[in-house]
Amino acid sequence: MNNTISIRVADFLRRFPPFNAIDKTDLENLAAEVSIVYRDKGSAVFQTDEAPHECFYVVHKGAVILNNKENNSLLDKCDEGDIFGLRPLIANENYKMDAFAFEESILYAIPLNAFRPHTQKYEDVGNFLIESFASNTRNPYSIKEKGQLVSGSVAPKITPTNTVLFDFQQVTYSKKIVSCTKTTTIQSLAERMTKRKVGAMLVLEDKLPIGIITDKDIRNKVATGLLPISAKASEIMTSPVITYPKKMTVAQAQMAMMKSNISHLCLTEDGTVNTAAAGILSKHDLMLTLGNNPAVLMKAIKRARKIKKIKLIRKSIMNLLQGYLDQNIPMTLTSRIISELNDACVKQVTNLSLERMSSPPPVKFSWISMGSQGRSEQLLHTDQDNALIFEDVEESELANTTKYFLKLAKHITKGLMKIGYEYCPAEMMGSNPKWCLSLSQWKTAVSHWIANPGPEEVLLSSIFFDYNLVYGEKELIDQLTEHIFEETSTYPIFFRHLASGALQNPSPSGFFRSFLVEDDGAHKDFFDLKRRALMPLVDAARLLILSHKIKSINNTAERFERLAELEPNSQELFLACSYATKALLKFRTKQGLLHNDSGRFIALDTLSKEEKIKLKRTFKTIKELQELIKVRFMVANLLG
Incomplete structure (x- = not known):
């Protein structure tokens, strides 16, 4: 006789x-092992x-709330069909x-031991769990939740209880293999271990690996x-050895250990027993890798009581950035995560x-x-x-x-300098009396820029209009934003001047689509990636999104995606x-990390042919965009 309860459970789960x-x-066999909890x-x-x-x-039936006990904040609400409570088992914590x-x-x-065999038998089951951990959603195939975290917000928010993209990080494993033969005595191998x-x-x-002893x-x-x-x-070893390729992500390692209920993985060149062992990954190694993820870094930032500590954490953030680039994590997600960590550093310096x-x-x-930091592009x-x-x-x-706020601002800018942000050469910082004002004073300054759009005013507005609240009252920012839109409605001619400023950046290429390089100065014969390629895109996106009166989208790539809608x-x-912006930002970041600088000036002779081709592909897009702006805002020919 069939177990009608287990059949009903199976009908629901499928x-x-x-x-x-x-x-x-x-x-149905799995459903027979399921317990019903009220x-x-x-x-x-x-x-x-x-x-x-x-x-x-x-x-x-019903709903379950997942709550962060530390700050009593809601993390998620699980409804019918949602899975929860799996990660602690995988992380063994x-x-x-x-x-x-x-x-x-x-x-x-659902008992883990009963479920584990299905993660091995059905590739889609294992992939689902890996992708759900990596995307931090209950269902990675959900269109509604795609690219979002449990908070449901558009941009990732890093908290100590979520892990954002650390699952994409490659694990660090021990390359110093300790080995024996199958005839080695247990006493001898134990002494060696x-x-x-x-x-x-x-x-x-x-x-070649034929067994493992723990x-x-x-x-x-x-x-x-x-x-x-x-x-x-040979009498004590576990054989055959379960092997995996040496390039594993955190999520894949977690899944592998869970699937086989083991605490050590043997890593080989091709992931099979047919090639030499490259190393061993232990659960302890995995835990150490987990210690360098965004959530852990965020927690460390919030706990930092000295500027020196934040400076050390920023080095870890740069390591994280390098890892994301090496693993080709999407640039949008990378820039959001790194920017949020950078913002957290600024916030803690302010505290x-x-x-x-x-x-x-x-x-x-x-x-x-x-x-760039206001646009979440300062990596x-x-x-x-x-x-x-x-x-x-x-x-x-x-x-x-x-006087009070100028003193506070000087403490903040000095602290930022100590953790790696150099002072602005033009002194566009809160410690400058011109950039430390009351709300009414700021409104007056913005009104002047918009009503009298000379070259300097256009430059100031182009920097200021890409702002992002890092610390303090959102209401003040909202009021200033409203004022900006009111003023641009009153003085629509401002957009033409803004467009003129956006077209001042010279074309990336000259005759025969060759790169235009700097003629003189310290960077003679270098290609200025920021001025000739990135800034035309940044300036155009700002202009177009402001003309549509769209609020709260500061990131250049996201602005273009909204404009496409x-x-x-x-x-x-x-x-x-949007694609060109992300490609250029990624290229600049890689160059900056490679040469330990801002990545702005590129020595063309160091680039491969493929890299040059990728750069040139973005130039056509920039030219088309500038033509659109010139026509739409009736700007004289400034593209010569």
């Missing part, structure tokens, strides 16, 4: 990934620091969050008396600077980043562009209030501009 990739018989509203499924259960959960029933709920508890301080030893034959094997088979210490390695002040701020204020160590806006005060209090007739061009 409606959702990854269970829909499992055939009917296997799914939870009243408000009752816990598991709590922070609780040891992991031997199962993970699927919501059948206690739960890092609370799970409570949001309402009366029925859950299916103790001397070399390793937890696993490979058994080799003709330099501390656990010695405890379970020798310490219990099952085998004497004089026995041979430490506030602690140095003799009194709290007299009124509310906002610290904003401008230029390398460049100079500062920032400003401070404070709440309006009575005229009698203005001088003292300004707003203007279907120019969709192909704008999407090409």
Whole structure:
């Protein structure tokens, strides 16, 4: 007689990934192992620091809230068909969050041991779990959640309880292999493992791995008396060896250990036992790799009590950036994550600077980043562009209030300099009285730029209009943004002047599509990637998005993607501009990391033919974009 309950469970599960990739018989067998869990509203499924259960959960009816206990913030809400509670089992660590029933709920508890074989048998099941961890969504195939985190926001937000893209990082493994033959005695190999301080030893034959012996094997088979210490390695080893290619990501390593329920992986050149061993990856190695992920770095930034500590963390951020570039992680995600970590550094410097002040701020204020950092495009160590806006005060209090915030701004800019952001040569920083103003003063300054758009005013507005709130009151920023749009509506001629400024950057190429290089100065014969290629795209995106009165999109690539939605007739061009922006930003970042500089000036003779071709492909897009701007805003021919 059929188990009608298990059949009902199977019928429910096959409606959702990854269970829909499992055939009917296997799914019904799995369903027979499932336990049904009932939870009243408000009752816990598991709590922070609780040891992991031997199962993970699927919501059948009701809803479950995942909550960060440290700051009592909502991380996610799991509804019908959503999976939760799996990561702690993979990471072999206690739960890092609370799970409570949001309402009366029925859950299916799926035993990990019963589920594990299906991750090996069905490739789609394993891929689903890897991709769900890597994308940080409950369902990586969900269009609604694609590219988003549990918060549902467009841009990734890094918290200590989510891991964003660290799953894409390649694992660090031990290349110093300790090995023996199958005739080596257990006593001898145990002594060697103790001397070399390793937890696993490979058994080799003709330099190829045929078995592996771990501390656990010695405890379970020798310490219990099952085998004497004089026995041979062949009697204790696990064989055949489960092997993987040496280039593994964190997510793949987690999945591999979970699938086979093992704590050590043998890595070979091609991932098979037919090539020599390249190293061993232990669960301890994996945990060390996890320690250099964005979530851990974010937590370290927030805990930093000294500027020197933040400077050290920034070095780790650069290592993370290099890893993302090496692994070809999408540039949009890379720039968001690195920018958010950089913003966190600035925010913590601001916190430490506030602690140095003799009194709290007299009124509310906002610290904003401008230029490339305001666009979330400042991946390398460049100079500062920032400003401070404070709440309006009575005229009698203005001088003292300004004095307070200038002192605070000097602490902040000095701290930023110490962690790697050089002072702005043009002094466009909050420590400059011209860039430390009340909201009304800022409105007056912006109105002047828009109503009197000379070359200097256009330059100032082009820098200032790419601003991003890093610390303080969002309301002040919103009011200033509203004022900018009101003023541009009053003075539409401003857009023509802004367009003229956007067209001042010279063409990237000359006759025969050759690169135009610098004629003189310190960078003679170098190609200025920023001025000739990136800035035309940045300036055009800013102009066009402002003309559409679109708020809260500062990133250049994202601006072009939004423009593609707003203007279907120019969709192909704008999407090409978005691609070109990301390609150029990635190229500049790679060059900067390679030469330990800003990546702005490129020595063309160091580029491969392929690299030159990729760069030139973006030039045609830039030319088409500038032609569109020239026609749309009726600008005289400035492209000669």
